[in-house]
């Protein structure tokens with residue numbers, strides 16, 4: 001838990017390779033998807049500015065009328081008054097029209113942004129579900145969460161705010177400058193003269209803004225990761241009374257985040273000041289140059305007011321551009337981070353045209369034949385499994401044993417195709433796993449992992465999980481079984497079981513029935529986050545029941561009975577033997593007591609298959625297995 005402000009988990013190398021051109025193409029593809037909404041928004045913006053920028057002309061006209069009336073020796077005051085009132089009415093009508101068009105322009109464009117956010121979030125989440133442990137092992141969960149939540153929101157703002165204000169500025173400037181030029185070309189040039197200088201000066205500030213925005217977003221991810229990790233491991237922190245250190249480290253992270261944010265605020269303030277300067281420099285020029293011309297008599301007061309009206313009207317779009325710069329750069333930095341996840345290609349690929357299908361139970365009497373053909377595997381550089389060849393006949397029960405770290409769980413991960421072998425091939429029913437659609441393979445596998453994972457739902461919902469998948473996913477070829485798993489286990493013989501009976505049956509086989517009787521709510525008992533309210537053994541047995549419910553053709557128990565007492569273990573294994581008749585079971589275990597019941601035992605040592613045979617054969621051979629078995633027996637004798 002103690003870590004520097006940057007996480008020790010480094011993204012895998014392929015994460016950082018989404019080039020700017022590719023990112024622009026992806027951005028464009030989202031924009032293009034909602035081009036209709038953006039186009040409608042642009043039309044409304046045109047209408048807004050067309051109406052709003054017609055106001056200065058009316059104002060100028062009214063002022064000139066009043067000025068003429070005031071200076072003329074005799075004038076028809078009534079007609080001047082009605083002309084001015086008419087101009088005022090037109091101004092009100094224009095302002096109302098511009099207001100309505102402005103509301104529609106915003107709702108249309110923001111709607112497009114929301115659509116993009118919705119799509120991006122869904123696509124990202126779907127993509128995340130395709131990724132393998134290699135990805136999740138290399139990126140902190142808090143960082144992933146931050147990308148899917150905060151960063152996607154920033155991308156929405158990039159589309160909505162940037163499009164709105166950039167298009168608005170372009171339209172406003174086009175109409176405004178055209179009218180200003182028509183009124184007075186030289187005054188327009190005076191107003192625009194300082195702009196190139198200021199824009200040039202802004203370049204370095206904009207670059208600093210982009211860099212600093214990325215730093216702040218990375219720091220935010222760091223903090224999210226730390227909070228997420230520390231809350232998950234709060235018991236460990238308390239057990240070692242390290243709360244104060246963790247609080248101090250979090251404060252340091254927070255202080256750094258604060259500093260970086262202050263830095264960002266400084267850059268933004270500088271940029272905003274420059275933008276406001278640009279926006280107001282025009283007014284200043286009009287006041288100095290224009291006022292002199294009015295006094296000299298070379299410009300009407302009405303023209304002066306109208307010209308000034310355009311300059312003032314252009315101030316807001318200019319100031320808004322300052323905001324756009326911030327949103328734009330924050331959005332681009334966020335999109336870069338989103339793309340790193342979105343474009344991460346899982347190493348385990350779906351088969352293409354050459355995809356095959358597993359034979360059905362009707363086609364084969366016994367199911368679950370597995371063959372490892374010279375399989376080697378490395379997570380990074382150092383090999384974990386080395387040239388393993390073994391055959392597990394369909395319908396057999398085997399065990400994989402070996403010292404800790406010898407590669408047993410890794411073998412399971414390869415069987416479930418979380419990773420592909422670096423060399424060699426794994427075949428199920430004679431089919432290379434790389435040719436099987438992952439969904440099909442996984443729907444046929446029941447894996448009970450070493451560390452049981454329960455969702456914060458009821459026990460019943462946790463158990464039903466596998467069944468839900470079979471019923472929910474139409475693309476899975478195998479349907480949820482309805483026949484009894486063990487003959488005669490429940491009353492009703494050959495009849496089809498209801499879902500409740502199937503769950504009750506799985507609960508009984510997993511020896512969870514007695515525990516449920518003690519829970520007031522039975523299957524409806526909530527288990528808290530990750531199942532905190534259950535004991536280790538209860539959690540393990542819940543995950544066993546979950547795996548059994550899908551009637552898998554291959555059941556893998558990865559040290560899944562480690563927290564269960566030997567008596568219960570024996571009961572579960574006996575029932576499993578009956579249940580898995582005709583199908584394959586693989587037990588990974590550190591306990592040798594129950595191994596006399598399995599058909600074959602494979603012994604791993606430092607990633608190599610060093611022995612295989614039955615319990616009796618291996619004991620007789622006097623190798624590693626016999627040595628481990630003898631040591632365990634001795635330990636048990638000493639403890640009893």
Ligand SMILES: Nc1ncnc2c1ncn2[C@@H]1O[C@H](COP(=O)(O)OP(=O)(O)OP(=O)(O)O)[C@@H](O)[C@H]1O
Nearest residue numbers: 137379380384402403404405406407408409410411
């Ligand atoms: N995700 C991973 N990334 C890198 N190395 C890993 C990863 N998972 C496991 N390893 C390494 O692979 C080796 C084999 O681990 P594995 O979990 O397969 O052993 P095991 O035999 O199941 O051990 P145990 O009996 O203690 O569960 C270990 O050295 C471990 O550190």
